[in-house]
Amino acid sequence: MDSVRFDTAEQVRKACRTGQLAAPTSGLAQGFQQGNVVILPAAYADDFLRFCVRNPKPAPILGVSEVGDPRLPSLGADLDIRYDAPAYRVFRNGEATDTVTDIEAFWREDFVTFVIGCSFSFETALLRADIPVRHIEAGRNVAMYETNIPTVAAGPFAGPLVVSMRSFNPQDAIRAIILSSHLPQAHGAPVHIGDPALIGVDLAKPDFGDAPDIRPGDVPVFWACGVTPQSAIRHARPEIAITHAPGHMLVTDLRAEIA
């Protein structure tokens, strides 16, 4: 048997489609932009699109499909969103009910797919610049927090901005801020640095992910997080919504380092 390769986005998507990959995509197809997936009935699509446009830091839009069309050719000629992410979560009335590896059985003719930038390509850029990323070194998930910063609502989509936190020594924090400013499709520049209380965050109590590893002298740096639109979906309570499973992203043909 040939070994399965994950060097390109197309290889990763094909492995998902053929049942050879149902694992997190961190570190796969480096240099390719990975994305959060949100699939909604068309009745919710216009409001959700406006929500993303109004909140570009947590929800930078990489692509939007036609109604009922599972393809997103601008993100991959062969891409079929029903099969091409490693795993999916199905939400009914805002509550997760199923985790599946394809969504053929759930597909509806009125579904619209949104793909939203994620921070994996930013973290790859940090590591390439020799900036230590503490949660990756510790083999943990990044710490994520609901803030006291409201998103700009659109129809039923609303709720607090969710941020991810990475801490660095002050010099690496400066470099991480500058580097991320060049990657707007991976959430861009941070939304906050320093005192967590100013944005309603207690570092020891993440709302999602794992507790952070903060070293003496570290500066906490907070980026807008792709969990924000997922929170807005829970807030909107559509009868059905489908997202990727956490960490199991859609890998696109977009180059990660070109915004």
Place this chain on the structure above:
Amino acid sequence: MDSVRFDTAEQVRKACRTGQLAAPTSGLAQGFQQGNVVILPAAYADDFLRFCVRNPKPAPILGVSEVGDPRLPSLGADLDIRYDAPAYRVFRNGEATDTVTDIEAFWREDFVTFVIGCSFSFETALLRADIPVRHIEAGRNVAMYETNIPTVAAGPFAGPLVVSMRSFNPQDAIRAIILSSHLPQAHGAPVHIGDPALIGVDLAKPDFGDAPDIRPGDVPVFWACGVTPQSAIRHARPEIAITHAPGHMLVTDLRAEIA
């Protein structure tokens, strides 16, 4: 009598040369790069040039003259360094002895002139981006501190890195960091953010300039400062050296916002 205009670098230099300007240059000829002036005997020039090249953040070189030549045509076709800054300080064995408005009487055939970027153009860029600069709002000089960070020595030129500190709310601090990273000739990105003690600084006790105005929630941001090479000159104790008087910069024809 015609009113004197200070819209262009050439107008400012001409006003200095004709005795119509002997005042600080902050706010004059906006959009033109201002510079620190250092004039040394040729015996010191090679070491000082290496000092600047080894410490580009405090000492970004805008221009270097030929030995004994008071012109710097790359910084202004008409520029004559003997007359074109508003005021000068003369140092003997590292100690300031005279403040004068031209240096014709001190000129030597072995003098070499260095022009080093300064932060005025960066502060103009902050104000244009609606980022408040506290010391300008308070009508004070920026607070400057000797740090525990050593410069890289070259011959007799050595000593601590001197930094200027500006504090901002966290969101403006992020923007100021990104903005300054695009202006390497105005000291570029900061060298430190957050806890002053990590670089040996007590914010309440500036070594140069005025005490800072720090608001609740502010993040202190520290940039390498053009006072650093002046400190290195005091350390080297050449028999004679001439600099601009503090705040009385040389205004060059370089555009401030193009690095």
